[in-house]
Amino acid sequence: MxxxxxxxxxxxxxxxxxxxxxxxxxxxxxxxxxxxxxxxxxxxxxxxxxxxxxxxxxxxxxxxxxxxxxxxxxxxxxxxxxxxxxxxxxxxxxxxxxxxxxxxxxxxxxxxxxxxxxxxxxxxxxxxYPSDTAGGIMATEFLTVKEDMTMDETIAYLRKMAPDYQTPYYVYVVDDDNILKGVVQLRQILTCNSDTKIKDEMITSVISVDVNTDQEEVAVLFEKYGFASMPVVDEKNNEILGIITFDDIMNVITEEHTEDMYHMAGLDTEEELTGDILTSVKSRSMWLTINLFTAMLASSVVGFFEGTISQIVALATFMPIVAGMGGNAATQTLTIMIRGIAMGELNYENEKDVLKKELCVAIMDGLIIGVLIGVITYIRVRNIAFGVIISCALLFNILVSAIGGFFVPITLKKFNIDPAVASSVFVTTMTDMAGFGCFLGLATIFMKYLT
Missing domain, CATH: 1.25.60.10 (MgtE N-terminal domain-like)
Structure with missing residues (x-):
């Protein structure tokens, strides 16, 4: 080429x-x-x-x-x-x-x-078959042979049939009822003695997927085993129905990752870069409307401390820092969690270990950022109490972001809701309310030290 x-x-x-x-x-x-x-x-x-x-x-x-x-x-x-x-x-x-x-x-x-x-x-x-299942993405042009065939017979068969079929890197072994019995690599067929029978070289423990398996789970298996193709079977009797090739699963991975990115941003997966203006407005406005109402919840917390803010105007200057750092920390945790869920890396056995890790990371990051913002705040307003309060508020908010970033997607997944779609709305609202509540609440309690 x-x-x-x-x-x-x-x-x-x-x-x-x-x-x-x-x-x-x-x-x-x-x-x-x-x-x-x-x-x-x-x-x-x-x-x-x-x-x-x-x-x-x-x-x-x-x-x-x-x-x-x-x-x-x-x-x-x-x-x-x-x-x-x-x-x-x-x-x-x-x-x-x-x-x-x-x-x-x-x-x-x-x-x-x-x-x-x-x-x-x-x-x-x-x-x-649903388009997002193994059956929906499989091809039915695949090569099968019988276990009693010799390597010479198999090679002759491949020469005749391979041009009309999908990638013949693997040849699947079936019985008269098309039940999957094993698999042989093309390399084995070419290198074994001509009179060796297929059954003597085939691998009997074939890794396959059920025809109704979700395409995301299929993608995880391809990533795990690194196969060029994988057979799709009817789980009831193990009859081979088709195969999924690596190029097909690459499209699935790209599609799923794009979908998750769009969902996290509140975009319709059908929206295109050069698409129709009205279509884009329609797909985005609903999500922005939801965000508007969640933002009003956060603003209600600020309104509760209106008296404190009116007496210490400097608080308004630092409020965006508290909210922004919490949102950024939440995004980091959510990204890790949603990817872990999508790739099958997060399971019941390791949930506790993942939670401990995220909490430890949040505490350490919170201490580092807290000390840094405390020093900067002291330099700007010349008030140690102000620096300590915003440091504590940031530490608390980053900790909340880790907790929310861990539990929200897991909870949504248990209710069969795509975590990529709704997690950010809930977690951002949590961090904003927690951050403002902690910062302004501490400022109210220790107001005499700030004036």
Whole structure:
């Protein structure tokens, strides 16, 4: 493959428009990775149709498999009817499912017209699985062999069948009822003696996922074991239904991380960088409205100490510091906790140890920041009591942020609420109320030392 940094892809692709020799066109496109080709096409919509029409059918299939969902449909819509007949049946099942989930009824019917009855039934069955489960992201093009086959027989079979299937790094061993019995690595097949039987080399303790497993849990297993693919089975009888490949799970990881980031900021996951203004306003305004009411709760605490503030105006100068430091500390704890929950690292066995760690960190950070702000405050207002009060308030607020950052996401998770969606609202309100309450409360108690 060529690199976009050492060769001008734009010139190469435009040369396709002048080329008529099909073999020459194939030679040209084989030197360009489909991802690079797609990046080029994004900037040349006017030439899109003419360029794609020049491409070999199998390369168009590669483009569709690599493209974003909306781009997959765009490519399908722009190729001729004759090309669709050759291209659509060769698109991998998991990519077809993704396309059909986003397509309107007319597009769905158009795509189904080019599939034979067997493929239609298979795709319809896949569409019944929720899109965020193992069944929703698996592909059904996978290689299986029987345990009594020899290595020579297996190699001959792979030569014949592998081009039509997903990545053949692992070959799954099944019985006559398609029950998963084991797995053999491609390396073993190539290096073992030709008359060695599959059953003598296969691994029988196969790590697989149930078809209804959430995609986040699947991602955790891929990260844990580092597999290139993983079989998806029916948990009742261990029948292999499909496989999930590493490239699919990378998309899931990106999707889940993006979703968590958006949720923590109170954004709709559908919002795009260059999207519609009204859509963005709609998705953000609801979250901002919720934040408005929680902010009013915090302000009510401040209002309770209005008399103290009116007598010691300097308190108003330092209040944002107390609230801001508590919010920042809470964000740190929440980030660790939400990631731990999402990746399956936090469990019942280690909850106490994690809580102890977060409390220790909070106390140490609180002491460091508390002493620092105390010194700065003394330098500014020349009052030791003022410095001690704000130091204690910051230490207390950072401790509250750790407690809230630990318990809030765990509690939400137990109620089947996504911790990334609601945690920040609750914890920020907690830290603001605790910080203002402690700071202004201490100032009220020790007012005679501040004036």
């Amino acid at each position: 060529i690199s976009i940094y050492n060769k001008n892809i734009e010139e190469i692709i435009f040369s396709l428009l002048k080329e008529t020799d099909k073999e020459k066109i194939r030679e040209i496109v084989e030197e360009i990775h489909p991802v690079d080709f797609l990046e080029f096409l994004e900037n040349y919509e006017e030439e899109f149709y003419n360029i794609v029409e020049k491409l070999p059918d199998d390369y168009i299939v590669e483009l569709i498999n690599e493209a974003e969902i909306e781009d997959k449909l765009d490519i399908i819509n722009k190729i001729s009817e004759d090309r669709k007949n050759n291209v659509i049946p060769d698109i991998s099942s998991d990519e077809l499912v993704d396309m059909l989930e986003e397509a309107d009824e007319e597009q769905k019917q158009d795509i189904f017209e080019y599939l034979d009855e067997e493929d239609k039934d298979e795709i319809k069955e896949l569409l019944e």
